[in-house]
Amino acid sequence: AGSSFLRHGYAIHMYAANKSMDGCAFCNADGDFLIVPQQGKLLITTECGKLLVPPGEIVVIPQGFRFAVDLPDGPSRGYVSEIFGTHFQLPDLGPIGANGLASARDFLSPTAWFEQVHRPGYTIVQKYGGELFTATQDFSPFNVVAWHGNYVPYKYDLSKFCPFNTVLFDHADPSVNTVLTAPTDKPGVALLDFVIFPPRWLVAENTFRPPYYHRNCMSEFMGLIYGIYEAKADGFLPGGASLHSCMTPHGPDTKTYEATISRPDANEPSRLSGTLAFMFESALIPRVCQWALDSPSRDLDYYQCWIGLKSHFSHDNGGATSEEPCRK
Numbered sequence: 001a002g003s004s005f006l007r008h009g010y011a012i013h014m015y016a017a018n019k020s021m022d023g024c025a026f027c028n029a030d031g032d033f034l035i036v037p038q039q040g041k042l043l044i045t046t047e048c049g050k051l052l053v054p055p056g057e058i059v060v061i062p063q064g065f066r067f068a069v070d071l072p073d074g075p076s077r078g079y080v081s082e083i084f085g086t087h088f089q090l091p092d093l094g095p096i097g098a099n100g101l102a103s104a105r106d107f108l109s110p111t112a113w114f115e116q117v118h119r120p121g122y123t124i125v126q127k128y129g130g131e132l133f134t135a136t137q138d139f140s141p142f143n144v145v146a147w148h149g150n151y152v153p154y155k156y157d158l159s160k161f162c163p164f165n166t167v168l169f170d171h172a173d174p175s176v177n178t179v180l181t182a183p184t185d186k187p188g189v190a191l192l193d194f195v196i197f198p199p200r201w202l203v204a205e206n207t208f209r210p211p212y213y214h215r216n217c218m219s220e221f222m223g224l225i226y227g228i229y230e231a232k233a234d235g236f237l238p239g240g241a242s243l244h245s246c247m248t249p250h251g252p253d254t255k256t257y258e259a260t261i262s263r264p265d266a267n268e269p270s271r272l273s274g275t276l277a278f279m280f281e282s283a284l285i286p287r288v289c290q291w292a293l294d295s296p297s298r299d300l301d302y303y304q305c306w307i308g309l310k311s312h313f314s315h316d317n318g319g320a321t322s323e324e325p326c327r328k
Contacts (some may be wrong), residue, residue, distance in 0.1 A: 010280075014299075016077040018074075018075040024068065024123040028130040030063070032264065034083075035080050037055045041076070047147070080280055083192050088180040088181065090181075100162050101179070113142070114142055115142050119137075121138070126289055149283060161177075171202050171208065174281065181193045193279075194278065195281055197277040199273045200272055202270050211231050219284070220244045222242045224236060230252075
């Protein structure tokens with residue numbers, strides 16, 4: 001959505017890698033990368049130093065930094081969001097106050113590291129305007145001895161996130177789970193939010209606890225790092241993804257819905273564990289690339305997860321009359 005040339009917008013990518021970057025580095029001149037490994041650690045060398053990023057952590061590589069990725073565990077796969085013309089920041093906590101969600105103290109930046117070596121034929125791959133360009137040089141790009149300031153790559157352990165949720169009734173908006181946001185000039189409307197759904201306690205009374213059925217102005221790209229997503233009992237696997245675009249209705253699958261409403265202990269606290277899902281959420285409407293539309297991994301039967309949904313509304317004969325106001 002948007003354009004790197006206009007300095008406004010974002011892109012979402014999925015990656016798979018089976019070989020370390022040997023003798024080459026990458027640089028994104030278009031925007032910032034937020035990388036979410038789902039399988040396999042990433043050892044990322046940057047001009048500011050090295051970062052080891054296992055699944056369950058994220059890393060942000062700001063625009064213009066050269067970096068190379070090694071695979072210490074073998075093949076890796078995951079997700080990437082890219083934003084143009086702005087940077088990720090912590091969301092405004094508002095009435096939450098000083099503590100909660102992601103804390104600044106838990107974000108880690110590299111320790112300065114450098115190599116001063118002769119590297120004939122070293123290749124720099126630069127992304128500019130959505131295209132890739134290459135150049136060669138005879139020295140390592142990581143010959144930076146020191147750095148200062150706060151424009152730097154950084155990583156974050158998602159287990160450090162302190163989730164907030166309802167403690168009485170109603171299902172909170174997913175924005176309460178925002179780790180990082182790229183805001184727009186309109187308050188409360190994001191260019192891109194990075195939201196997670198981590199292990200947590202569910203304690204609401206008289207409330208349907210999985211995400212409710214909805215449609216809204218945001219486009220939602222969901223990914224699953226591990227476990228089972230609370231709203232999709234079947235068919236949504238780690239490493240997969242779903243896209244629900246602006247004003248497209250969606251919600252829990254039939255199996256999850258029926259299991260939830262049939263629980264006899266619906267008001268008892270329960271702990272959601274063994275799962276970590278995330279969402280890239282944006283007010284901009286994304287276009288899906290042809291590669292994704294033609295992919296053999298595309299789930300053409302996704303809609304069937306809602307087949308069999310039944311209405312469970314009941315009619316109260318003692319309800320409102322024509323002379324009384326109807327209550328919602």
